[in-house]
Amino acid sequence: MNQTYHALALYSGGLDSILAMKTIQDQGLRVLGLHFCSPFFGHPDKIEHWQRTYGLEIHTVDVHQKYIDILRQGPRFGYGKVLNPCVDCKITMLAHAKTLLDQYGARFLISGEVLGQRPMSQRRDTLNLISKQAGVRDLLLRPLCAGHMPPTPVEEEGLVDRSRLHAISGRGRKDQLRLAEAYGLKEIPTPAGGCLLAEQESAKRFWPVLTRIPEPSPHDFALANMARQYWNKNLWIMVGRNKMDNDALERIAQDQDLLFKAVDIQGPLALGRRKPGMDWSEDDIREAALFVAGFTARKRSSGDPAQIRVTTSGQSRILECPPSTNAQSTTGWGDMSWDQARQEKQDWIETHA
Ligand code: SF4
Structure with missing residues (x-):
């Protein structure tokens, strides 16, 4: 009682x-x-x-x-x-x-x-x-x-x-x-x-989760608070900034998520969120691997392809990707600034007024 x-x-x-x-x-x-x-x-x-x-x-x-x-x-x-x-x-x-x-x-x-x-x-x-x-x-x-x-x-x-x-x-x-x-x-x-919610640095991470993915869960917001965040339309990956981030991403990943990691050279771990309504085509997976390879480009001799291991639901395979230092502009992946999020918020408010 x-x-x-x-x-x-x-x-x-x-x-x-x-x-x-x-x-x-x-x-x-x-x-x-x-x-x-x-x-x-x-x-x-x-x-x-x-x-x-x-x-x-x-x-x-x-x-x-x-x-x-x-x-x-x-x-x-x-x-x-x-x-x-x-x-x-x-x-x-x-x-x-x-x-x-x-x-x-x-x-x-x-x-x-x-x-x-x-x-x-x-x-x-x-x-x-x-x-x-x-x-x-x-x-x-x-x-x-x-x-x-x-x-x-x-x-x-x-x-x-x-x-x-x-x-x-x-x-x-x-x-x-x-x-x-x-x-x-x-x-x-x-x-x-x-x-x-009162801090721009966190709010710009939460906004795309709120507006781009179906049925966001508390687990999604825990992910939004970690690592570097990138979006490609409604697809989402997080890229570790250091070993602590990489370990945390590995720990929090769910079975159906996609994990990207260079196997031939040291590089960050990236987690691609996959859940119902967030469907990744083969092209999306390749483009994300290319993007992750970009984080290792400076460590490679030019022209060497990157070997990116992609793991999901207990299955792994290696994709070969030409590394590029400007993967952010050559792939559809990019991060979101607070100015962008604020503008989207304003548009959302006007549309729903
Ligand atoms: S600052 Fe955050 S917790 Fe405090 S009243 Fe506003 S929304 Fe609620």
Whole structure:
């Protein structure tokens, strides 16, 4: 049987979420932190450390597929600067947390949002929209900026002492650092976001996965986070940058994927994703082998063909390829820049408006 709690908290691991939990705990109430994990954010490996360091109770909540679906359908309330659908994200987390209240015997929800801290998701009108859309208007307490908000039912009935909540607003961290000291936090997390959807470097890897392959899975997004990424229409290969990448690609490859590796000279391992709806013709495989051979061209005497081993479903064969240093332009393979991904995102939004 699950333990019971007074409140469930959205816990990201950032300072604000820690302080929000501490504020309610400090009133003698039991709070359980929910740490949401998707392909784009979440650190389940840190839960133990957080529990020990901050004296909090935290459970993980798996929302991998849910977030892939949000991005595939296009967020209802739009994107932030990169691929971050912050408003939809908050609504999704709160609506999900609401469904867990009964399971944990909890009465209310808390989040570490601070009025005016983020331009998109923490304006007053957006905070109200989020609570309304998530159906948590009477359930959600924001302990860090509660003084700027109307009292919630748990404050009105006296379960939570409103006078011990805070009235923080704006983008600075001074108030939060003062509170961290007051609560005796042994470690202050850095303000970095930690959400890959808000980073161009990661977003340009995710965009083609979202838009070019059928039914992308959490495994596909794990691949998108690795190695160098190249696309040829809707075909996708990842090329290792070093031994660590090569080993990781080999470990994560699924049986039906294609592995390309030069056998006559040292070169990177490349993984071609193959799954239903991503069909590789013989010409596609040869062109990819040629592209992979290009990564070894500088190490060869000119004119020597490269021997590329192609392995799939336990079967290997060797293809001979003339190596070329400009394989990126002579084959259809190329990488995607953030500018390109951003333009495609814009086009997608206009088409689906
Ligand atoms: S930055 Fe990422 S995790 Fe945070 S609210 Fe936005 S989409 Fe969600």
